[in-house]
Amino acid sequence: PARLRAPATFRFSAFQSFPPSSGRGRGKHVFRTSDIVLIAVMVSAAALTYKTKREAEDQLAAVQKLQAQIRYEEDTIDLLKADWSLLTQPARLQKLAEIYKSQLGLEPLNIEDLSSQPLGGMADNSGKGPSDGKDPVVTGSTVQ
Numbered sequence: 785p786a787r788l789r790a791p792a793t794f795r796f797s798a799f800q801s802f803p804p805s806s807g808r809g810r811g812k813h814v815f816r817t818s819d820i821v822l823i824a825v826m827v828s829a830a831a832l833t834y835k836t837k838r839e840a841e842d843q844l845a846a847v848q849k850l851q852a853q854i855r856y857e858e859d860t861i862d863l864l865k866a867d868w869s870l871l872t873q874p875a876r877l878q879k880l881a882e883i884y885k886s887q888l889g890l891e892p893l894n895i896e897d898l899s900s901q902p903l904g905g906m907a908d909n910s911g912k913g914p915s916d917g918k919d920p921v922v923t924g925s926t927v928q
Contacts, residue, residue, distance in 0.1 A: 870876075881890060 881888070
């Protein structure tokens with residue numbers, strides 16, 4: 785008679801890669817060095833991820849603070865432009881000039897025709913140039 789074998793049972797365990805233990809210490813699982821290294825790597829990766837996330841949140845907070853400061857400064861600039869526009873209105877300046885005319889000593893300007901008067905300066909050669917027709921002013925861009 786043939787002996788019947790008991791059917792093989794499949795047991796799944798998280799520690800299947802471990803060699804079967806000898807009779808001693810059944811139920812105790814011993815970690816291999818590679819398992820400890822992998823756990824250390826996973827813990828290190830989690831710590832690095834947390835650190836990176838924290839730094840990114842700090843940078844985001846700094847950017848938001850700068851954006852708030854920029855908005856405040858832009859609002860201040862807009863307010864100052866509005867004040868400047870109000871303060872430099874010609875009608876307002878005219879009224880102030882009339883009120884403080886005696887204190888400021890302001891006198892109206894007489895506009896004359898300046899085309900009849902020589903302006904002077906470096907380019908003025910009126911009557912001082914040689915009679916041969918050459919320009920007495922020598923610059924680096926012309927060759928005589």
